[in-house]
Amino acid sequence: MAESFEVALTVNGTPRTARVPARRLLSDLLRHDLGLTGTHVGCEHGVCGCCTVLLDGDPVRSCLMLAVTAAGHEVTTVEGLAEPDGTPSPVQRAFRECHGLQCGFCTPGFLCTVTALLRETPRPTEDQVLEGISGNLCRCTGYQNIVKSVHRAADLLSKSGGCGGSAPRNELGGSAGSGGCGGSSPRDETAEES
Numbered sequence: 001m002a003e004s005f006e007v008a009l010t011v012n013g014t015p016r017t018a019r020v021p022a023r024r025l026l027s028d029l030l031r032h033d034l035g036l037t038g039t040h041v042g043c044e045h046g047v048c049g050c051c052t053v054l055l056d057g058d059p060v061r062s063c064l065m066l067a068v069t070a071a072g073h074e075v076t077t078v079e080g081l082a083e084p085d086g087t088p089s090p091v092q093r094a095f096r097e098c099h100g101l102q103c104g105f106c107t108p109g110f111l112c113t114v115t116a117l118l119r120e121t122p123r124p125t126e127d128q129v130l131e132g133i134s135g136n137l138c139r140c141t142g143y144q145n146i147v148k149s150v151h152r153a154a155d156l157l158s159k160s161g162g163c164g165g166s167a168p169r170n171e172l173g174g175s176a177g178s179g180g181c182g183g184s185s186p187r188d189e190t191a192e193e194s
Contacts, residue, residue, distance in 0.1 A: 007071045011036065012080025020067050026060075027051045029067035030077060038078040038108050042137075049136030052109035053077050059116045078108035081115060090156035091115050091149075100149030102140035110136050114150050123154055 008017045011034060018033040030036045030053070039062055042050035046061040053062045054076040081089045088096065091114050101107040110133065117124065117132035124132060129150045138146060 005068050005071075007067050009070050009072065010074045012076055013084075018067075022066070022068060024067045025063055026053070026065040026067045026070050026075070027062035029070070030062060030075070033067075036077050036079055040105055040108055042105070047137070048106070049109040049113065050106050052112045052136065054112050054116060057116065057119065059113050076112070076115075078111050081111055089115070090160060091118065091153040094153035094156055095146075095149045098145050098149040098152050100141070100146045102138075106136060106138045106140075110138070110146060114153060117150070118154055118157055122157060124150065 002021045002023075004019050004021050006017060006019050007029065008015065010016070011030070016034055018029055020029055020033060024033075027039055027041050030039045031041070039053055040050040041063055042048035044063050046064040049061070051061055051063040052059050054060070054074075055065075055070065056074050057076075081092055083089070089111075091111055095101055095107065095111065100110070113133060113136050117129075121128055121132070126147070129147050133143075133146060133150065
C-alpha cells in the first residue's frame with residue numbers, strides 16, 4: 001500500500017487538511033480532495049499555465065508541485081480571488097469588462113498570474129504585461145483583450161487604493177472605478193486625464 005501523508009494548509013483563507021499519497025500533485029489535491037475545480041489541468045507539464053495558483057502570494061504551477069510540499073502554506077485558487085461576499089476582484093472584473101476570455105479554460109491561471117503581477121508591478125508597461133503573462137497560453141484569443149484586461153485591472157486597482165497588506169485574497173479584492181477597455185490604451189496618461 002502506498003504511503004500517505006496528512007497535509008495541512010490554508011486554502012483561500014480556510015485551514016484545510018487531507019490525507020494524500022506521497023506523489024499526489026497539488027492540482028489533484030485541490031481538484032479531487034478539496035473539490036476546488038476552478039484550477040484547471042491542461043498540459044500536466046507546467047507549460048500552459050492553466051493550473052497556476054498562488055502559493056504564499058506567488059504564482060506556481062500546481063501540476064508540477066507535490067501536495068506535501070504545500071503543507072503549512074497559503075494557497076489561493078481562482079475561487080479565492082473574489083471577496084468573501086462573491087464580489088469579483090478588480091482582476092476578475094477587468095477580464096469580464098474587456099472580454100479577456102473566450103472558452104475560459106485558461107482563465108483561472110491567467111487570473112492568478114495577473115493578480116500576482118499587479119501586486120508586484122501595479123502599473124505595468126506593455127512589455128511588462130507581455131512578459132508577465134508569457135507563461136500562460138490561450139488557444140482562443142489573440143491575447144489583445146487579455147492585455148487590455150491587465151491594464152484595466154491596474155486602473156481599477158489604482159482607483160481603489162492599490163495593493164496593500166500581505167494577504168493574497170484581500171489585497172486585490174473589491175471593486176472600484178468605471179470605464180472600459182476600448183479605444184486608447186489605459187497607459188496613455190493624456191487619455192486618462194480627458
